[in-house]
Amino acid sequence: MSKVETMRWRDGRLELIDQRLLPERFEYVVCDCAERVAEAIRSMIVRGAPAIGCAAAYGIALEALRTSGEDHPVFDATLEHAFEVLARSRPTAVNLFWALERMRHAWKRMAGQPPGLIAATLLEEAHDIFAEDLRSNLAIGERGAALVPPGARILTHCNAGALATAGHGTALGVIRSAQAQGKNVSVIAAETRPFLQGARLTAWEMVQEDIPVTLVTDNMVGYLMSRGEIDLVVVGADRVAANGDVANKIGTYTIAVLAERHGIPFYVACPLSTIDRSLESGSAIPIEERSPEEVLGFRATRWAAEGVRARNPAFDVTPAALVTALITEKDTVTRPEREKIERLFERR
Numbered sequence: 001m002s003k004v005e006t007m008r009w010r011d012g013r014l015e016l017i018d019q020r021l022l023p024e025r026f027e028y029v030v031c032d033c034a035e036r037v038a039e040a041i042r043s044m045i046v047r048g049a050p051a052i053g054c055a056a057a058y059g060i061a062l063e064a065l066r067t068s069g070e071d072h073p074v075f076d077a078t079l080e081h082a083f084e085v086l087a088r089s090r091p092t093a094v095n096l097f098w099a100l101e102r103m104r105h106a107w108k109r110m111a112g113q114p115p116g117l118i119a120a121t122l123l124e125e126a127h128d129i130f131a132e133d134l135r136s137n138l139a140i141g142e143r144g145a146a147l148v149p150p151g152a153r154i155l156t157h158c159n160a161g162a163l164a165t166a167g168h169g170t171a172l173g174v175i176r177s178a179q180a181q182g183k184n185v186s187v188i189a190a191e192t193r194p195f196l197q198g199a200r201l202t203a204w205e206m207v208q209e210d211i212p213v214t215l216v217t218d219n220m221v222g223y224l225m226s227r228g229e230i231d232l233v234v235v236g237a238d239r240v241a242a243n244g245d246v247a248n249k250i251g252t253y254t255i256a257v258l259a260e261r262h263g264i265p266f267y268v269a270c271p272l273s274t275i276d277r278s279l280e281s282g283s284a285i286p287i288e289e290r291s292p293e294e295v296l297g298f299r300a301t302r303w304a305a306e307g308v309r310a311r312n313p314a315f316d317v318t319p320a321a322l323v324t325a326l327i328t329e330k331d332t333v334t335r336p337e338r339e340k341i342e343r344l345f346e347r348r
C-alpha cells in the first residue's frame with residue numbers, strides 16, 4: 001500500500017498535500033474551516049473523486065468544531081452554509097455529494113444534542129468515510145489484480161492513485177495490488193493534459209514505489225495500441241450512471257474508443273460511492289468546464305497565441321458498452337448494465 005498521506009487530521013486541522021505543486025514540491029496546506037476546504041477542492045489542491053469526498057467530510061467536521069461553542073441557531077446556520085459552500089466546489093465527482101449526504105445524515109441523527117457532541121460525532125463520521133475509502137481501494141485492488149496477466153503493460157489516464165483517494169488508489173490500486181502479487185507489471189501513464197495529473201502525479205506515485213512507468217503524451221495512445229504495446233487499460237471514475245456510463249477525466253472516452261478498436265480490455269475501477277443511481281445515463285452527468293487558462297499554458301508559462309479562445313471540459317463520458325468491466329470493492333461487473341449495477345447494492 002502507498003505510504004503517501006494525501007490528507008491527514010492533525011491537531012484539529014485537516015492537512016492536504018498541495019497537488020498543484022507536485023512533483024517538484026511536496027507541501028501540506030492546513031485547513032481550519034469549510035471554506036478553506038472548498039477552496040482547496042476548487043483550486044485542485046486536493047482532487048480525485050474519493051479524495052474530494054473525504055476532504056469535504058472533514059470540511060463539515062471542521063466547521064462544526066469551529067462553531068461548537070455557539071448556540072444552536074448560529075451553529076445550525078453556519079453548518080448549513082458549510083454544506084452549501086462545499087457542494088458548490090466542483091460538480092462532477094459524485095463522491096462529494098455522497099460524502100456530504102453521509103455527513104448530513106450523521107448530523108440529523110444527532111438532532112437536538114449539544115453542538116459539542118454533534119461536532120465530535122461529525123468528526124467520527126469523517127474518519128469513518130476516510131477509513132472506508134481506504135478499505136474499498138484495497139478490495140478494488142485485489143479484485144482488479146485478478147484480471148491482470150503477468151507482465152502486463154497497463155495504460156492508465158489521469159491519476160486514480162493514492163493522491164486521488166484515502167490511499168492505495170483505485171486504478172493505481174489495481175496496479176499496486178498486481179505488483180504486490182508478483183505480476184511484474186509495467187505502467188504507461190498518459191500525461192493527461194491540461195492539468196497533467198498523469199505526468200505530475202501518477203508518474204510520481206509509481207516512481208516512488210519503483211513500479212516501472214513510462215510517460216506518454218495523450219496523443220500517443222493510438223499509435224502504441226496499433227503497435228501492440230498496451231495489454232490493458234485501467235482508469236478511475238468520477239461518476240458512474242445507473243446504466244454503467246462512466247464520467248472520468250477528459251480523454252478517457254478517446255482511449256476507450258481506441259481500446260475497442262484494438263480489442264484491448266478497458267477496465268474502470270471505482271468504489272460504490274462513485275456510482276450515482278439517480279442518473280439514468282451518462283448524458284445527465286454534469287461536466288465541469290474549467291478555466292481556459294489551464295489550456296493556454298501551465299503555471300506561469302503561457303504557450304498559446306494571445307487572443308485565442310480555449311475550451312476546457314474537465315471530464316468526458318464513456319458509454320457502458322465500451323467498458324469491459326467495472327471493478328468495485330463488492331464485485332467485478334463485466335459489461336456493466338443497469339440490472340448488474342443494481343445487484344451491487346443488494347444486501348448480501
Ligand SMILES: CSC[C@H]1O[C@H](OP(=O)(O)O)[C@H](O)[C@@H]1O
Pocket residue numbers: 047048049050157158159160161164165170171197235236237238248249250314
Ligand atoms: C480515483 S478517481 C480520480 C479521478 O479524478 C480525476 O479528476 P480530477 O483530477 O479533475 O479530480 C480523474 O478523473 C480521475 O480518474
